[in-house]
Amino acid sequence: MDIKILKLSKKYFFATIIALALFFTSNVVHSQCAGNDANITICDITNPTNQSLNLFTLLGGTPTPGGFWIDDLGSGGLNSTTGILNVHQIRESGIFTYTYMVTGIPGCVDNTATVTVLVGPYAGVGEDGSRCGDDTELNLFELFNYQFGNVPPQTNGYWFNNTTGTPIAGYTINPSSFNVTAITVYNLTYTIPALGPCPESSISVNLTLVPPVDAGTPQDINLCSNADLSLYTNVNLYNLLTGEDSGGTWTDNNGTGELSNPSDSFINIQNIYNNFGAGTYSFTYKVLPISPICDFKTSVVRITIEDPIDYSGILLQVDTDVCQNQVASSTFTGVLTQSPVLVPNGTYDVTYTVSGQATPVTITVTFNNGIATFNIPSANFPSVVTYSINVTNIVATNSLGICVNPIPTIQDNLTIYPVPTLANSNLAVDDVCQNNSTIAQLNNLVGLADGTYIITYDLSGSNTASSQTTTIVVSGGSSAFSIPGSLLPNSGTTSITITAIQNGTSGCSAPSSVAVSFMVNPLPTAIAMNVSAPNSVCLNQPVVVSISGLGTLTNVTINYDLSGANNSTGNVENLTLVGGGATFTIPQGLLTNTGNTTITITGLANNVNSCGVIVSNVSDVFLINSLPVAPLSTDQTFCESNNPTVANLVPSGSQYFWYDTASSTVPLSSDTPLVSGGDYYVSEINANGCESTKSMIVVTVDQIPAPVLTSGGEQFCGTDNPTIQDLSDNTNASTTVVWYDALTAGNLLSSSQLLQEGVTYYGFDISASTGCISKDVLSVTVTLTNCNETPDFFIPDGFSPNGDGVNDTFTIPDIQFIYPDYKLEIYNRYGNLMFEGNKDKPNWDGKNSTSKIMGDVAPNGVYFYVVYFNKNNKAPKQGRLYLNR
Known part of the structure; x- marks a missing residue:
């Protein structure tokens, strides 16, 4: 409730600032059906009339009855139905607004009117109070008189301690923080700040703090009876208190008879032990307060004496080692024994640990004549391992641990043996030939530790045998054993089933059903076997040998010897047979000599079942011829x-x-x-x-590379009359390059031949040492327009187109080279355009080719030309010329 009041204070504070400004600056009257806004100031809060302030009567204009009221700021004093405001119920000073709203009345537009009420400060009626100095909290609003119709104080004020000259934060204090040692009176003032025309309101109260009494802080004595108790024959109990007030009394809580009266404070601890033995004995000190407003205080001093216990010679035996599959049904018992008996009969808390378990276990046991038993849950032994059980502590159930009772090493081991299992193992048996022993391989023996095991197995199928036993040695998850050839006289499919396995050390055993089938293969026959070699071959050429007569065999290994011109023994060849035959090539390393060589087959093995026999009387002879001499040749x-x-x-x-x-x-x-x-x-x-x-x-x-043209090497000035040699000079092979006028079937060009504009020339390089010509060609398209204007460049001033072959056309010498993009215009004296020329139409023959109003032949006379150079921003040139036929 108090926290809500503080939050409302913040809201009202900001609303008050705004409303206060409106309250004193605005009184605009608006004609409304709900009436006109109004305001009122109430400074005399306690006036009884302020308990039933009718807001409707305060509205201006002609308000329409029947509306409803809204407490805009939640002041808490408004009856929204009647419009009656009880100012005594408003818990803070401030400016509050109340809205009257009219709705649903015919002929009247819905509207509102507001009554603004300034509630002045009121600090309430104070009342002096008292508290004990060890109280930890006092709500200062308890120091008010709320009886006889007094209006409660408003909550938005502040407190001040006039005695200490310090403000009080909030409205609570901690009396114990004043640390009073004598009765002290504090004068406190509660003030509500002024608001508008209403002055501040304050009250003062006196708070009396009474100092509490202190029975002191006790210091207990804990003794082991083997200590020198003669040092404790005259113990002053006051020496076992700290900070106590004097004048108190002592009480013997256990009737030891050590205190003669309430003022006696001396005791004899040795007498207590001698008379009553080990135990806890307490004495209470009581101090009365100086005023009933404070409680009396007590402190209890405790004297505890314990007898030591000798745990030496205690032994632990945990029964019994079992196989893993017996753990769940087994009871594991720990037996503690001590002889001769030293541990007193009674209950003790025994703490033990089991290796692999993180948390020690404490249980209560009963020692009787030096023997105590306890059960160890089988859940402590989940794995196949040797567990160490260690008793780490033994404490009498009622002991306070005062005496130091050394615990010797108390330990025993318990082994959980694995149950041998072949689950998830792999059994594989090599196929074998009749009457031969074979190896059975066991892998993935994840359930078996390294060691010796006894297995029992049966054979079924083509060969049968029952309850055969053998010893296996497991290492790294694998093992193997031999099935004797005497058990395998018949060919065909045989199955082996391992029916049981037993650990050779622990005796733990388990049934098994691991089984696998294998083949007992028949021996091959070589009665019709034949070998055939070519009559003759060249030295170092392959000698292909044919084998036949092997019936239905499909894949075999043969052993053979060579004799005669070439000798070797123990040679082996793997063959895939078709129709009982195959071919193979004798390695050339075995045939290094010329002459007759004999091949003899000595053995035959069927690769399909790895069964083999010795072969005799199967051979053939072939001739190895010599080679010609290697031919001579040069680079x-x-x-x-x-x-x-x-x-x-x-x-x-x-x-x-x-x-x-x-x-x-x-x-x-x-x-x-x-x-x-x-x-x-x-x-x-x-x-x-x-x-x-x-x-x-x-x-x-x-390989002669094509000549390479230097950058810009295709560019010349036609006025220089460049030649083929000039083009050669612009390559990296100026002295050895030759040029043709076509890529194929072209003519060889002389070095003095003049170059032509836009013509492509084809260049090849020739090796001076070998006379070889380059395979690739350099193609160059020549341009003759890379010219600058020369000092002797001129434009003629006349010509005579009379057909005599001399000066018959108007031509500007070399302009097509120097200004390749030039344009020429010729006009008559009347400004008519007679001719337009460029590098493709350079010569004017004196005929009109442009003007349509002139005749075809230009008459003798003066004409005017304009040359547009179109290069390097050179300005056009105008001039005149004379035509004389």
């Missing part, structure tokens, strides 16, 4: 422009073959282009079809 050079091919190499002929690598077996075709810097190999084949070793040559293809 050769060609021009790139001639597009050389293999056909250009020497030696040539049907007995010679060219290759691009020493190991290639496919000759190059005669039209294969030659590569510069490439290695080429030539061999010769003799009458026996044997090919010699290869001789190598290096081919050089002389």
